[in-house]
Amino acid sequence: MSTADAVAGVLWTGVTAYAVFGGADFGAGFWSLAAGGGVHGRRARDLVDWAIGPVWEANHVWLIFVLVVLWTAFPTAFEAIFSTLFIPLSLAALGIVLRGAGFAFHKTARRLEGRGVAERLFGVSSLLTPFFLGTVVGAVASGRVPLGNAAGDPVTSWLNPLSLVVGALFVATSAYLAAVFLVSDARRAGVPDLEESFRVRALGAALVAGALAAAGLVVLHADARYVYDGLTHEGLPLVILSALCGLAVPWLLRRPGARGARAFAVAAVVAVIWGWGVAQYPYLLPEVLTVADGGGASATLTSVLIVFGVAVVLVVPSIALLFTLTQRSLVEEGERPL
Amino acid sequence: MWLPDALPLASNLEAARSQMAFTLGFHIVLASLGVAFPAMMLVANYRGLRHDDADALLLARRWSKVVAVTFAVGAVTGTVLSFEFGLLWPAFTGRFGEVFGVLFAIEGIFFFLEAIFVAIYIFGWRRLAPWTHFWAGVPIVITGLGGAFSVVAVNSWMNQPQGFSPTSGDVTKVQPLKVIFNPAVPYEVPHMILAAYLVTGFLVASVYAVGMLRGRRDRYHRLGLLIPLTIAAIATPIQFAVGDTAARAIAKDQPVKFAGMECVQQTATHVTEYIYGRCTSSGVKGGIGIPGFDSFLVGFSTDTQVTGLDSVPPDDRPPDNTMLHWAFDTMVGICTALIALGLWLGFAWWRRRDIPQTPWFLRVTAVSGVAAVVALEAGWIVTEVGRQPWIVNDVMRTEDAVTKADGIWVTFGLVVALYVALGVTLVATLRAMSRRWRAADESETEVPYGPPDAVPAGVSAGGAP
Numbered sequence: 001m002s003t004a005d006a007v008a009g010v011l012w013t014g015v016t017a018y019a020v021f022g023g024a025d026f027g028a029g030f031w032s033l034a035a036g037g038g039v040h041g042r043r044a045r046d047l048v049d050w051a052i053g054p055v056w057e058a059n060h061v062w063l064i065f066v067l068v069v070l071w072t073a074f075p076t077a078f079e080a081i082f083s084t085l086f087i088p089l090s091l092a093a094l095g096i097v098l099r100g101a102g103f104a105f106h107k108t109a110r111r112l113e114g115r116g117v118a119e120r121l122f123g124v125s126s127l128l129t130p131f132f133l134g135t136v137v138g139a140v141a142s143g144r145v146p147l148g149n150a151a152g153d154p155v156t157s158w159l160n161p162l163s164l165v166v167g168a169l170f171v172a173t174s175a176y177l178a179a180v181f182l183v184s185d186a187r188r189a190g191v192p193d194l195e196e197s198f199r200v201r202a203l204g205a206a207l208v209a210g211a212l213a214a215a216g217l218v219v220l221h222a223d224a225r226y227v228y229d230g231l232t233h234e235g236l237p238l239v240i241l242s243a244l245c246g247l248a249v250p251w252l253l254r255r256p257g258a259r260g261a262r263a264f265a266v267a268a269v270v271a272v273i274w275g276w277g278v279a280q281y282p283y284l285l286p287e288v289l290t291v292a293d294g295g296g297a298s299a300t301l302t303s304v305l306i307v308f309g310v311a312v313v314l315v316v317p318s319i320a321l322l323f324t325l326t327q328r329s330l331v332e333e334g335e336r337p338l
Numbered sequence: 339m340w341l342p343d344a345l346p347l348a349s350n351l352e353a354a355r356s357q358m359a360f361t362l363g364f365h366i367v368l369a370s371l372g373v374a375f376p377a378m379m380l381v382a383n384y385r386g387l388r389h390d391d392a393d394a395l396l397l398a399r400r401w402s403k404v405v406a407v408t409f410a411v412g413a414v415t416g417t418v419l420s421f422e423f424g425l426l427w428p429a430f431t432g433r434f435g436e437v438f439g440v441l442f443a444i445e446g447i448f449f450f451l452e453a454i455f456v457a458i459y460i461f462g463w464r465r466l467a468p469w470t471h472f473w474a475g476v477p478i479v480i481t482g483l484g485g486a487f488s489v490v491a492v493n494s495w496m497n498q499p500q501g502f503s504p505t506s507g508d509v510t511k512v513q514p515l516k517v518i519f520n521p522a523v524p525y526e527v528p529h530m531i532l533a534a535y536l537v538t539g540f541l542v543a544s545v546y547a548v549g550m551l552r553g554r555r556d557r558y559h560r561l562g563l564l565i566p567l568t569i570a571a572i573a574t575p576i577q578f579a580v581g582d583t584a585a586r587a588i589a590k591d592q593p594v595k596f597a598g599m600e601c602v603q604q605t606a607t608h609v610t611e612y613i614y615g616r617c618t619s620s621g622v623k624g625g626i627g628i629p630g631f632d633s634f635l636v637g638f639s640t641d642t643q644v645t646g647l648d649s650v651p652p653d654d655r656p657p658d659n660t661m662l663h664w665a666f667d668t669m670v671g672i673c674t675a676l677i678a679l680g681l682w683l684g685f686a687w688w689r690r691r692d693i694p695q696t697p698w699f700l701r702v703t704a705v706s707g708v709a710a711v712v713a714l715e716a717g718w719i720v721t722e723v724g725r726q727p728w729i730v731n732d733v734m735r736t737e738d739a740v741t742k743a744d745g746i747w748v749t750f751g752l753v754v755a756l757y758v759a760l761g762v763t764l765v766a767t768l769r770a771m772s773r774r775w776r777a778a779d780e781s782e783t784e785v786p787y788g789p790p791d792a793v794p795a796g797v798s799a800g801g802a803p
Contacts, residue, residue, distance in 0.1 A: 067423075090749050093418055101760055149432070149742045297502075297509060300439065300512045315447060
């Protein structure tokens with residue numbers, strides 16, 4: 001394995017972490033939006049706030065991590081993606097601003113209407129950002145991003161069936177992950193009725209995400225043959241693993257009070273992301289740019305690996321500390337949802 | 339430049355530069371708060387615990403809520419900047435990402451740790467043991483400094499690029515350590531970190547000065563003024579010395595930038611230092627001229643030769659000369675005035691162990707926050723506009739770095755609307771928090787530490803994130 005391959009692995013690790021942690025956060029925003037009005041809706045939103053409050057900031061640092069590793073290690077790919085996909089990436093950035101602002105302000109907005117506006121912003125942008133990031137992934141997978149400064153089509157590169165399906169799949173997967181997480185959070189908060197309602201939602205989201213994943217395979221077959229072939233050959237074991245884990249989640253959630261669904265939900269997402277990575281290898285941009293050709297200067301790649309090593313040593317224990325303190329409720333929002 | 343259809347590329351350059359300047363100018367204030375405010379919060383926290391000072395502890399607790407809000411907004415505006423590396427300047431990042439990127443990777447670690455410990459500190463007030471909680475705040479200060487170093491070192495590298503080859507065409511070889519420790523780092527990094535402490539100190543102090551002018555002269559307000567103002571008063575003279583060193587270094591390393599800052603048209607000795615005035619090709623019109631002083635400032639002798647703008651072709655000179663010159667003079671002028679404010683405080687403290695009694699002291703302190711922010715923005719105009727037309731000094735032109743994608747004027751318009759709303763909401767939110775706290779002061783006392791049962795109901799209901 002070359003240094004460039006190792007750095008690509010680092011990049012993919014960041015993508016995976018963002019998909020799982022950032023995805024669960026986006027999904028929580030989705031459920032906050034879908035919670036509806038009335039007392040039940042209010043309490044569901046309070047649970048979402050309470051669950052993601054201490055961790056949401058750290059969860060989104062993974063995106064910065066991915067961007068930085070991409071432009072440092074594979075600058076030409078970064079240039080190609082960000083210039084051709086100017087529109088969806090601008091919209092994703094817009095969603096990130098609205099989402100962060102909505103989340104930062106909704107707790108401090110005393111007046112109800114202000115709080116309602118902030119919450120809706122948070123919810124709607126939680127849909128926009130993963131959707132547009134999904135269209136970007138679809139554009140890359142289908143080879144619509146040529147090298148150079150804005151060399152690809154600014155519109156059809158991301159406004160095509162594959163991009164739209166992947167965008168929808170990202171939203172559904174986020175909602176699915178979040179619902180599974182919120183089942184555990186509701187249990188931790190001691191609110192059995194919300195635990196039950198998120199269990200039902202998790203089942204529904206699992207069905208939608210599964211259906212979209214199947215639809216995605218069909219579109220991939222038609223539109224992104226390289227990745228499709230990879231997923232059905234080299235990546236097949238991981239795809240099967242993902243499907244099995246994905247099926248285990250609804251099986252575990254079929255009865256109230258079941259445990260262990262969280263680990264399988266995460267495993268399903270991780271497995272499919274790595275299956276995708278294996279399918280796309282050795283390409284960074286399928287059939288346009290390989291990892292080896294796209295890699296920056298060797299000293300830079302080595303530096304990225306060193307920095308990543310330091311990050312593992314420093315950041316992983318710190319995240320573990322934060323999550324442990326949160327799970328033990330030593331670090332928490334002011335009030336538990338009632 | 340106002341006819342985007344006629345000149346698409348020139349228009350893209352103007353739009354991209356405007357958007358970058360606007361978003362960076364917005365983020366830099368929040369970033370400064372993010373770097374320096376946690377330190378002041380911890381000073382108050384330490385005082386509160388060490389001296390059993392309930393006022394200091396209450397300040398620390400409330401400041402941490404302000405840190406939470408500004409950090410969240412700063413994280414968002416910072417994310418936008420990292421998108422803009424690709425959305426606005428893809429050719430720059432495509433060519434040099436592998437050179438300067440490692441610094442951002444290092445910054446990523448610092449930012450990650452900062453986000454984690456900010457969360458632990460902010461959400462840990464009730465359940466963590468007091469000193470454990472204090473120590474959970476210390477990494478925020480350290481990572482803030484590290485993050486500032488990494489980001490500003492990238493800007494330093496754009497001013498003093500080195501550590502890569504070849505200098506034209508695709509980069510094939512990178513020496514990361516030469517990139518990280520480029521020659522502009524020793525003055526630019528401390529200059530920015532001190533600016534962060536200075537801006538935060540005066541800004542926070544100005545809030546309490548306004549409160550005292552409105553008659554709230556209790557110990558809580560005096561302490562809220564004194565802690566940040568003392569830190570800022572210490573930072574300001576050091577900043578003046580660092581800035582002076584930086585200006586001399588720029589006169590040597592980026593002489594054309596310096597010529598633009600000082601409106602020096604022809605290379606000469608005995609160059610006059612102009613305070614303000616209008617820059618024209620035939621010299622400075624208006625303004626106050628001090629003969630020979632510019633030469634003296636550069637080399638401690640009026641015989642010192644100062645490089646003029648005529649040393650390079652017109653295409654290689656920075657634009658908007660008068661604005662650049664005014665920005666430089668404004669920054670230096672405000673810093674000088676803030677030193678005087680610090681001396682005033684220091685003198686009164688030395689004589690009477692108290693802040694000056696006259697309302698004029700409070701009035702001046704009340705405007706010092708805005709003045710410090712103006713100086714900060716002026717400083718960034720100096721370094722960014724002064725480097726033009728280059729994005730990487732003498733290596734890559736800004737016009738060659740900009741995206742060829744359409745629609746930048748649209749995103750610029752959106753960004754302005756969005757950020758104005760963001761800024762207004764942020765200020766309104768902070769003011770609402772302050773009003774709520776004032777109301778809480780009149781009803782009951784907050785208890786920061788203690789078992790959850792002992793926490794009065796009002797505390798968590800008023801809780802910011």
